[in-house]
Amino acid sequence: MSSSINSEMLSYQNLQVNYTDIEHAYRKLQGVAYSTPVFTSATVNKLTQCQVYFKCENFQRAGAFKFRGAYNALAQLSHQESQQGVITFSSGNHAQACALAGQLLSVQTTILMPEDAPAVKQAATCGYGGNVIFYDRHTVNREELGREIAHEKGLKLIPPYNHPHIVAGQGTAAMELIQEVGPLDRLYVPCGGGGLLSGSAIAAKALSPNCRVVGVEPEKADDATRSFQTQTLQTVENPDTVADGARTPCLGTVTFPLVLHYVDAMQTVSEESILKWMLFIWERLKVVVEPTGALAAAAVLEQGAIQPHQRVGVILSGGNVDLAALSTLFATR
Incomplete structure (x- = not known):
C-alpha cells in the first residue's frame, strides 16, 4: 500500500x-x-x-x-500538560522510555501496548509506573485509539517517533x-x-x-x-x-x-x-x-x-x- x-x-x-x-x-x-x-x-x-x-x-x-527522545519530549511539556499527563502507543521500548521519563518528571503516563508485546517490555513499563492499556494489534489501529483516549481524557499525545x-x-x-x-x-x-x-x-x-x-x-x-x-x-x-x-x-x-x-x-x-x-x-x-x-x-x-x-x-x-x-x-x- x-x-x-x-x-x-x-x-x-x-x-x-x-x-x-x-x-x-x-x-x-x-x-x-x-x-x-x-x-x-x-x-x-x-x-x-x-x-x-x-x-x-x-x-x-x-x-x-528511546529514553533520549521520550525524556526530551516530556521535559518540554507546559505546566498544564505535565499536570494532565500524557499518552503514547508502543510495542515496548518507547513505552518503557515514556514511563520512566514520566516517573522522573512526575508526569502520569498512559501507554497503549499490543497484547503480544514482549513480556519483558510489558513488565518494565508497568514497573516504571506506566498505566498500560493493552489492545489487539490485528484489529485495533493504535494511532486512532491513542487520539480518541487523548481527546476524552485531555492527555497530551507523545507518539513514538513522529514528533x-x-x-x-x-x-x-x-x-x-x-x-x-x-x-x-x-x-x-x-x-x-x-x-x-x-x-x-x-x-x-x-x-x-x-x-x-x-x-x-x-x-x-x-x-x-x-x-x-x-x-x-x-x-x-x-x-x-x-x-x-x-x-x-x-x-x-x-x-x-x-x-x-x-x-x-x-x-x-x-x-x-x-x-x-x-x-x-x-x-x-x-x-x-x-x-x-x-x-x-x-x-x-x-x-x-x-x-x-x-x-x-x-x-x-x-x-x-x-x-x-x-x-x-x-x-x-
Missing part, C-alpha cells in the same frame, strides 16, 4: 528538526540520559575490512535509545558517537518509524558532512525502504518480523521528509540474518542486543567489506530481550 504526500512537505523549508534542536535536546539530557559506551571488535574489523564502532544504546536507561522533540532527542546518540570517535565514512542506523534514523542523519551531516547514512529495516517490514525509493509514503500492516521495534506501519509526517533529505540509502535484512548476527554480537562482543537492536549490525556484517579501510558507525539501538520468546523462536528454526 502507499499514500501520496504533498511535494511541499519534502522541501527543506518544511523540515521540522535541525541540528540546533539536537544540541538543545543534548543539554536537556545532560545528567539524566547515559552517555553510552562505544565498543570495537578486532573480529568484526577483520570480517568487514573496516574500522567499526558500535554505539551501545542497549546500555541506555530503560534499555534503548520533533522525539527526533531531536534520538539524534543525540549519533551526536555522541561522532564526538567520541571522530568523522565517519558511513553510519548504519536501525529504522522503524524513522525517529532514530532521521535524528542520527541530521547529527551525522552536521558533524561529519561526508558521512554516508544508511537506514536498515527487516525485509518483512520494508515500508521505509520503499518510501525512500519511490519518494511516496508506503505502508505495511502488522509485519511478521522478529524485530518488534520495526513493526511500525509507516514513516511519519515529521520523519519522512527528514529521511528523504538527510539519509543516503536504505537497505533491508532477512529474519535469518537478524537472528544470526544478533547471536554473533552476543557471543563475540559479549553484548546483549534485541533483534531490532541488531538490524544495523546485521547489514554491515552480512555484506562484508563495504569499501576497505572505511570508518563505520553502527547504532545498537536496544537490548530489551524477551529470552523466553527467543528461546521458543530458536527452537522452531
Whole structure:
C-alpha cells in the first residue's frame, strides 16, 4: 500500500528538526540520559575490512535509545500538560522510555501496548509506573485509539517517533558517537518509524558532512525502504518480523521528509540474518542486543567489506530481550 504526500512537505523549508534542536535536546539530557559506551571488535574489523564502532544504546536507561527522545519530549511539556499527563502507543521500548521519563518528571503516563508485546517490555513499563492499556494489534489501529483516549481524557499525545522533540532527542546518540570517535565514512542506523534514523542523519551531516547514512529495516517490514525509493509514503500492516521495534506501519509526517533529505540509502535484512548476527554480537562482543537492536549490525556484517579501510558507525539501538520468546523462536528454526 502507499499514500501520496504533498511535494511541499519534502522541501527543506518544511523540515521540522535541525541540528540546533539536537544540541538543545543534548543539554536537556545532560545528567539524566547515559552517555553510552562505544565498543570495537578486532573480529568484526577483520570480517568487514573496516574500522567499526558500535554505539551501545542497549546500555541506555530503560534499555534503548528511546529514553533520549521520550525524556526530551516530556521535559518540554507546559505546566498544564505535565499536570494532565500524557499518552503514547508502543510495542515496548518507547513505552518503557515514556514511563520512566514520566516517573522522573512526575508526569502520569498512559501507554497503549499490543497484547503480544514482549513480556519483558510489558513488565518494565508497568514497573516504571506506566498505566498500560493493552489492545489487539490485528484489529485495533493504535494511532486512532491513542487520539480518541487523548481527546476524552485531555492527555497530551507523545507518539513514538513522529514528533520533533522525539527526533531531536534520538539524534543525540549519533551526536555522541561522532564526538567520541571522530568523522565517519558511513553510519548504519536501525529504522522503524524513522525517529532514530532521521535524528542520527541530521547529527551525522552536521558533524561529519561526508558521512554516508544508511537506514536498515527487516525485509518483512520494508515500508521505509520503499518510501525512500519511490519518494511516496508506503505502508505495511502488522509485519511478521522478529524485530518488534520495526513493526511500525509507516514513516511519519515529521520523519519522512527528514529521511528523504538527510539519509543516503536504505537497505533491508532477512529474519535469518537478524537472528544470526544478533547471536554473533552476543557471543563475540559479549553484548546483549534485541533483534531490532541488531538490524544495523546485521547489514554491515552480512555484506562484508563495504569499501576497505572505511570508518563505520553502527547504532545498537536496544537490548530489551524477551529470552523466553527467543528461546521458543530458536527452537522452531
